Amino acid sequence: MASVSLCPQKWAVWILLLVSCANAFYIPGYSVTRYNDNDPIPLLVNKIFSDNTQLQYAYFDLPFVCPPSGKTHGGSPFGSGQSVSLNLGEVLRGDRIMTSDFELAMGKDLECQALCTREVSRSDVKWARQLVKEGYVIEWIADNLPGATSFVTVDRSRKYYASGFKLGYRDISPVSGQPRYFINNHFTIVIRWRSAPEGGKLVVGFEVYPKSITAEDRTESGCPKAVHKDNEGLGLYLPPNLSRMQEKYSGLSYIPEDDEDDDGATLKIPYTYSVYFREDTKIDWASRWDLYFTNQGESSITHWLAILNSLTISTVLGVTVFVIWSRTVQGDLKGRGDGAMDDRKTKGRTRQRSEKKGDGSLEDNDVERDADYSDDESVEDTAGWKLLHGDVFRTPAHSGLLAPLVGSGMQLLFMATGLLLLSCLGVLNPSYRGGFVSVGMGLFVFAGVFSGYFSGRLYKTFGGSAWRKNTLITALLFPGLAFCLILLLNLFVWAQASSTAIPFSTLIGLLAMWLLIQVPLVYLGSWVGYVRAKPWEHPLKTNAISRQIPTQPWYLRVPIGPIMTGLIPFAVLFIELLFVFKNLWQDKTGYYYVFGFLSAVSVVLIVTVVEVTVIATYSQLCSENYHWWWQSFLTGGSSAFWIFAYCIWYYLFKLHITGFVSSLLFFSYSFLACAVYGLLTGTVGFLAAYAFVRRVYGYDTRQML
Incomplete structure (x- = not known):
């Protein structure tokens, strides 16, 4: 068969054809309606x-x-x-x-x-x-x-x-x-x-x-x-x-x-x-x-400053993580080793000398040299994270709750990613009225597969056996609490005869989507994650007896530690929150349109959450505290506390909301939004810490072999 070659001119023609075809797609809400004279306009x-x-x-x-x-x-x-x-x-x-x-x-x-x-x-x-x-x-x-x-x-x-x-x-x-x-x-x-x-x-x-x-x-x-x-x-x-x-x-x-x-x-x-x-x-x-997007020029400058601020914070944290990994962790492993390595080396030298002497006893000078070696190393190398190799992967307390929360966080992460991507592409725009919420609900229901998969596999990694119970908790916990809250609020709004109240038929439809579509999808994902997939293997075995944890510094204790670390992701998101809150609560006649900036800030936010959680987890391990599972989840989602505190400040000093029902709606929806944000970022923090710990102690295992 003869080979076909295309000259550069033909390649240019093909590229132009592809570009021209790229404009031929339909975006909801963008259909053109042409009118002739005297045609009615509804x-x-x-x-x-x-x-x-x-x-x-x-x-x-x-x-x-x-x-x-x-x-x-x-x-x-x-x-x-x-x-x-x-x-x-x-x-x-x-x-x-x-x-x-x-x-x-x-x-x-x-x-x-x-x-x-x-x-x-x-x-x-x-x-x-x-x-x-x-x-x-x-x-x-x-x-x-x-x-x-x-x-x-x-x-x-x-x-x-x-x-x-x-x-x-x-x-x-x-x-x-x-x-x-x-x-x-x-x-x-x-x-x-x-x-x-x-x-x-x-x-x-x-x-x-x-x-x-x-x-x-x-x-x-x-x-x-x-x-x-x-x-x-x-x-x-x-x-x-x-x-x-x-x-x-x-x-x-x-x-x-x-x-x-x-x-x-x-x-x-x-x-x-x-x-x-x-x-x-x-x-x-x-x-x-x-014309509906006011102050575009002025706000764009502020958005760029927000991104610059976020990048600055994230870069500083990135340098810190790099120093931790390249200097401290790898330096400790390659340079000195840890207590377990020292024990193995000492036992190996003891066996070698016993074999050379032939009677199984050691000479006095050999014992003295080994004692001096162990004393010197114990001062420098038997403290910190290296001592936790037998407890660092111990199953956390209340693991049956942590797995469903991580699964729900993955579900929300998939939904948020899809919404931001579709908004940046222009599919979700103000002309597609209600499209953001509709598509978000669809993505959330479909993402039940991911929720069940990650929850089931993590539950299996923790050694759980009642995977159907875990599936039920994953499918009902967060959606059930959110549905009950909305139903309770709806009773107050119904009493006001407001159109904000969700019609009864819509509530039945939401309930059907939840129980008839999402729950089976969660079950399917959980079955794949627990029955078909293997659990995540840990590089180190867990000791039979848990190690005693020394007294922790005040800045590493719950809830002070996570709350303090949550300030850094909040600082990344703070400026963009001003625009979101203004369009959501203060100026409802406007439209939020800068999803490109929001996506950029969201990416920097995720990177910042990863960096903060890694630093906090390493500090915790250096204090000989192996209870990092829940701590990493709380650290990742702790900025939700500051966002809710900002909601309270915004209500007191920026808004002029009147009436008990309106105030109840504001705080309830703010709490629900912060809970969604906390689950999402908490899951990101947990997965980042999990990957970091596996990497560190996996590298440790290879060095000891």
Whole structure:
């Protein structure tokens, strides 16, 4: 067969073809929708949320907004109020997306359109005032873009969006000095579009400008006579109940207005909207989400400083680990040996001299030389980690709990790695609403195989025999505790009628995923790890009688030692935590988008955890303490303690969360996140220490042979 050779030009052509094919893949949430003139654009309503509370509410559950009429619009087979199918992540994050009665047609401006007039009772007015006071904003969706409030930088050089728009606003009465509350009942919708190269028009922006307009001075259609001029706002106020006022002045007990029962008084709130389409050629469709990512330039500098800080800390620790390995460990082994080696050499010389003398006795000068040799070596070489060769691999206490925890940590490590990788590739992006949580749940369930495998094999290494019991603990321990916590929190949220509450059907679905999918996968992995795979072999045998451990220095004791070492990984992660917490708790209208920086910091964090655990384990072994199994796990996950302490500080000094339920949700979810982080990094620390100890004492064994 003749050989085929390609010239450099042909290789270049092949490379260009491969590069061109690399762009032809689909990312969820990135499907392009092209509109022709007068094509309907569905406007979906979702929920209201606030930066000051963790409770969210479905838009149509609000008693003071226009309810869905059920009519169809724009040729859609579904009437308004129809629920849109949601993925698991959308449900868990509190989304309740439904079709609405707003009519938007591409390129067709609408000066004013009346929606409805809603009569609101006294109790509903009170609730609306409370929601306005807590700073709630509304989220609508058009062409997969959330309705945004538009802002311009101080120097007017750049425009950016904040997801959502205000439900209402508050000001101070110039007469009484008391706060007044107004509700936004007119919405100016601006759709920004640009022409598509293939034809049609693409939506590149969705802006909503809310306004409060009094119910007076309106046309027959219900629209204000001057929509875009300064208008008096519609106040959320009803006159006090006169019967209660009479009770007050007659000397009877008086109940304040906010606590009055409904007496039939209502407040009429007319809702209207305007629609305008504006061409914008400065925004590309592929980059239309960039406007939601605020302060990219300034934050990028901070992220690079965070990475530099993390690399500096990790490099210093790396040098320390290198010195420990190259100077101390290998120097001790190659240079002096350990107590076990000395004993073998002494016994060997004794046997040789006995054989030479022939009668099995030693000459006096030989005994004196051996005694001098042993005394000299015992001063220098029989202290520290070398004395633990017969106990270092002794099965730890509560090994039946350590193995499931390590298995769960491997499961979480696989999930976190997959999420970061998919986020860096752009598969998980803000346009894929709920995708991060949905994919994370899928990866966690699938990773049950890895959880069972590592738990079963480690359990077998510890000498355990009840592997089915270990499998059951692995499959039920962490997921069960997390599910029970979420179920308990759900009871409090249900009582608040919030959309943050997980629906009962979703809870049943989660329970089915756990018991019917994950548990069998954990069993499969555990069967492979315990029955089919061999246990990890240790290079040294364990003595029958355990060695007595001397008194340990205060900085190596539990919990002081692990807590102190946890400060170093926390210092690596601290700056990035500022951005994560800001987007997660403080600024919910923004989006966290710098997964590349987060991935880099996460890699440095893992390396730092490995280095810290190795140093702490070596220090512990040098103090003749062979209980390193649990100590290494606690050392690896100890930075979770500082992260939770940072959560408490953040709650006290940065957040303005109001209400018992919101505070309970904050601390519960923070604790759960720290537990996940602690399991993950604790497993990394344990595996690093295990590999280090096996390497050190395995090298020791080869030297003794």
